Amino acid sequence: MEALLPGTDVTEGAPRGVACIRGGHSLALQLIGLEQLGWDEDELERSLAGIGDTLRDLYREADAAQITPEAAAERLVERRLSRAKS
Numbered sequence: 001m002e003a004l005l006p007g008t009d010v011t012e013g014a015p016r017g018v019a020c021i022r023g024g025h026s027l028a029l030q031l032i033g034l035e036q037l038g039w040d041e042d043e044l045e046r047s048l049a050g051i052g053d054t055l056r057d058l059y060r061e062a063d064a065a066q067i068t069p070e071a072a073a074e075r076l077v078e079r080r081l082s083r084a085k086s
Helices: 024-036 041-065 069-085
Strands: none
């Protein structure tokens, strides 16, 4: 079931009410990649696919650990910061 969140163009359709990006927001990501970061079409596709992969991993971790996707995202941040410090 997909429902528009009030006052936004974000839908609630992912597990446990996780909001996902639609419409204008995904276009903004494309414009930033192409115009601001200088990506070509292939780099844009790889980067957008990477975002999707990360979100899929977060949802899987959240389900496996019986935590919210937000908590799984916090864990991801901690892991990435820890690796960056090493």
